Amino acid sequence: MTDSTFNGWANWETWNVTLWIQNDEGLYSEAQATARSGGTYQDLVAMLYDCGSTETPDGCRWDDPAIDGLAVNEVIRSLYY
Numbered sequence: 001m002t003d004s005t006f007n008g009w010a011n012w013e014t015w016n017v018t019l020w021i022q023n024d025e026g027l028y029s030e031a032q033a034t035a036r037s038g039g040t041y042q043d044l045v046a047m048l049y050d051c052g053s054t055e056t057p058d059g060c061r062w063d064d065p066a067i068d069g070l071a072v073n074e075v076i077r078s079l080y081y
Contacts, residue, residue, distance in 0.1 A: 010068040016060040017067055018075045028079065035080030041072040 009015035021027045021044075034044045045062045048054075055061045 010071060011066050013060050013064045013066040014068040014071055016056055016058065017062065017064075018072055020056045021072070021075060022079070031076045032079045035076050039076075041067075041069050041076055044076065 006012045006015045009018065021031045030047060031044055034040070034047070037043075048062050053062065
């Protein structure tokens with residue numbers, strides 16, 4: 001049986017965005033603010049796009065359809081609670 005996940009995440013895209021959110025001080029702070037306001041990953045993505053950021057520094061688009069948004073929402077909520 002083969003593990004079909006990427007480091008425990010659904011795929012590389014989900015792992016990549018959560019890695020950046022949890023390890024970049026600015027993104028971490030914005031994710032905390034998003035959680036505090038009751039926002040979701042989609043709200044964070046909208047803010048990133050408004051600021052001109054469309055992808056992680058290593059090339060994963062913030063709005064890649066492969067991203068497991070529910071898993072990323074859990075990460076964002078965990079940064080606040």
